[in-house]
Amino acid sequence: MKISIVGAGISGLATAQAVLARKPDAEIVIFESEQRIGGKVWTERRSGGYLCEGGVNGFLNKIPRTLELCDETGLTPLLSSIAAQKRYVFSRRGLHKLPEKPPEFLASRLLSVPGRLRVLYELIAGGTNNPDETLAEFGTRRLGREAFERLIDPMASGVFAGDATKLSLKSCFPRINEVETEYGSLLRGLLTLQLKARREGRADAPGPGPGGTLTSFANGMSELTDTLAEQLGSRIRPATPVQAITRSGDRYVVQLNDGGQEESDLLILAAPAHAQARMLQSFDPALSELLDGIPYPALSVCCFGYQKQHVGEVLDGFGFLVPSKEKRTVLGTIVDSNVFSGRAPEGSILLRSMVGGARTPELAKLPDEQLISLVSDDLRDILGLRAEPEFVRIFRHERAIPQYIVGHANRLEAIDDQLRRHPGLVLTGNAFKGVSLNDCVVNAYKTAGALIPDVITDQMMD
């Protein structure tokens, strides 16, 4: 049986790895349009000793499957520093530490006193009949406008570079939706789950944050995709864009840009949804249209390096997020050199700011000089950074993170309906059921498990 995979980001690579782990003699070929393997996993070590992540910064170590993948590939994960647990929100001209525990929340000035009281009212706030609320509708209804603007809206930027007035709560954060449905209140649900975990002596009590420790590798996230690529060897065909999909009898035919073609029994598309849409345009126009409806706004990642002697310690934690109400250029900034060791040369610091996303995609497309100037303005106003960076590198993603907007769940059902007509065609990647690297890995193993079901265990499906 021959399997073609299109796209050598983490989704395509992990799917290939998962198939081979179950069926070592499977014949697999992976087509990748770029010369570089890894997709949104994109690490660069620059002369001068800076190590920049142009895309994925890390993954949370709470999902066993990604850690098992590291183990299978012989990689040693690198945990972020304890200091990185401290996160800030920039609001009303100041940085506020995100409260981690209830007493800290009550004392925090991030929200006004009425704003904090409104959050406590969440315990008795009403439900909704709306089956697909936006993050803004949900946040305002349960926690009040102020908490929405200063907590939920920046969370939408931090994870999706998204617009909270468009993103679907149940598609973006299904667990939050489930907790409300199950307990009638987020606070009550959180407290109940924490008490339960304590009673059972478990250390994984859920908190207000995403949980787990941010994890990467000594040489950055590309260590994972490079190692997978090395192990997959000549099965990967870089710089080989797939143009279209056709069928020949029971087999799928991948049409390549150079006029070549390749037949296979199973075809797994692991490219971004917009690219899948292009490939499927003639093969199944309705499916193509559904895929093309998933928005991917532009995002730029701006890495700035400074010598400490010029700037001192700029911030003692992970970094900060900026609510859209503040109308700044940066969505948020991570002090990478505080998070993982080895990201900046001795005596220097590395900052990474995100610009663009669903609310201001046009900013991501500004020329370098303008972008650098606007980001510098924000870093000066927010962190008091007056020195010029000694190092700048801008990574551009014309189409960055898929947006699970309202209607996403219905779209997925319609895609599934359409796929029933095409046995042997599988769609995977971050466009469907989770944008994080962990989600991509879990979904890759589910895909492999569905194709080769006899060896998949329930534990792997978690």
Ligand SMILES: Cc1cc2nc3c(=O)[nH]c(=O)nc-3n(C[C@H](O)[C@H](O)[C@H](O)COP(=O)(O)OP(=O)(O)OC[C@H]3O[C@@H](n4cnc5c(N)ncnc54)[C@H](O)[C@@H]3O)c2cc1C
């Ligand atoms: C700036 C940024 C920061 C992020 N940070 C994090 C983070 O810190 N943590 C986290 O968990 N997630 C993060 N993400 C989310 C991240 O996108 C996913 O977790 C994951 O890397 C997506 O992997 P993928 O393989 O599904 O898609 P991609 O990485 O997009 O891979 C798809 C591949 O398909 C290829 N392709 C496209 N068209 C064709 C074609 N016609 N023929 C052949 N190949 C094709 C592409 O070149 C690409 O290599 C970030 C995303 C961005 C953009």
